[in-house]
Amino acid sequence: MNNEENYETIEIKIPNNISNISEEKINEYKNSKEWEELDDLFNKLQISEEHEIKDILLKIISYGEIVKVKHDYKMNNLNENDILSQEFILLPIYMNMLPEKAIDLISKRFSDDKNLIEESLIQLDEIMRDNKIDELIEILKNARKAEKHEIANGAMGELYRYKEYALPKLKLVAVDPETGQNLLNDLGTIIITIILGEEEYYNLFQKAIDEDPEIWKPAQK
Numbered sequence: 102m103n104n105e106e107n108y109e110t111i112e113i114k115i116p117n118n119i120s121n122i123s124e125e126k127i128n129e130y131k132n133s134k135e136w137e138e139l140d141d142l143f144n145k146l147q148i149s150e151e152h153e154i155k156d157i158l159l160k161i162i163s164y165g166e167i168v169k170v171k172h173d174y175k176m177n178n179l180n181e182n183d184i185l186s187q188e189f190i191l192l193p194i195y196m197n198m199l200p201e202k203a204i205d206l207i208s209k210r211f212s213d214d215k216n217l218i219e220e221s222l223i224q225l226d227e228i229m230r231d232n233k234i235d236e237l238i239e240i241l242k243n244a245r246k247a248e249k250h251e252i253a254n255g256a257m258g259e260l261y262r263y264k265e266y267a268l269p270k271l272k273l274v275a276v277d278p279e280t281g282q283n284l285l286n287d288l289g290t291i292i293i294t295i296i297l298g299e300e301e302y303y304n305l306f307q308k309a310i311d312e313d314p315e316i317w318k319p320a321q322k
Contacts, residue, residue, distance in 0.1 A: 118193055119173050122166065130167045131174075139164060139171045147186050154188055155211035162195050162203050169196050194228055234260065234267050238274055242284050253287065260291050268295060 119127070130136055142161050149157055161168055172192050179185075195203040209221035237256045244253040260267050274280055275288045 118197055119169050122170060127170050130170045133167070135164055135167050136171060139168065143171070143175065143189065146189055147184075151211075155207060158188060158192075158195065158207050159204060161192070162200065162207075168192065172196070191225070194225065194232075230263070230266060231270070234263055234270050238270065238288075241287055242281075245283050245287060246281075257287055257291055261294055264295050268292065271295075 139161070142157060146154065146157050146161065172189075195207065198206065206221055206224060209217040210225075212218055212221075237260050241253050241256040241260070244250070244256060260271065271288050271292050275285060275292065280288070
């Protein structure tokens with residue numbers, strides 16, 4: 102799983118966090134007064150001083166699902182010179198959490214207690230890592246289905262780099278009855294390689310080829 106090759110790039114759609122919201126509901130949100138109010142709050146989030154950000158974030162997340170739609174709309178209609186604040190970029194993370202957990206995370210992030218700030222940063226790092234693993238699994242699945250094998254192999258290599266952090270999600274997808282055989286083979290390879298290590302996995306793989314070369318010819322290709 103060499104990650105240093107130059108892989109071909111293609112556009113692969115990753116499901117966004119409004120994919121389960123109906124078009125009718127989205128249009129309803131766009132025609133609401135809350136839509137305009139969020140314009141003002143989003144602008145404030147971009148330009149406010151640090152001591153003001155916590156209250157603005159808490160106000161934004163109180164709007165609920167419409168924030169997901171508004172954020173997605175904003176991201177898809179950026180101007181070339183638009184500069185986004187870190188907190189605006191992090192909004193989907195807060196919106197995908199239970200409200201009480203999002204409030205707790207934001208409160209820790211903007212606390213005067215250095216330990217709470219550190220705790221919030223660790224939590225954010227874990228969430229972003231999990232999101233990246235989900236994204237890579239989706240890329241692997243779509244790329245293999247599209248026979249874009251270099252991209253799929255690149256995603257496998259990236260997933261391997263996450264080692265034990267990726268194992269729970271890899272195992273969860275592997276046991277899903279709807280997981281196809283090709284993806285299952287890829288996931289199995291990553292899981293075994295993480296558990297055994299690259300060198301041990303290669304030795305095991307080579308031994309199997311030596312014992313029954315006919316069966317393993319497709320795998321060698």
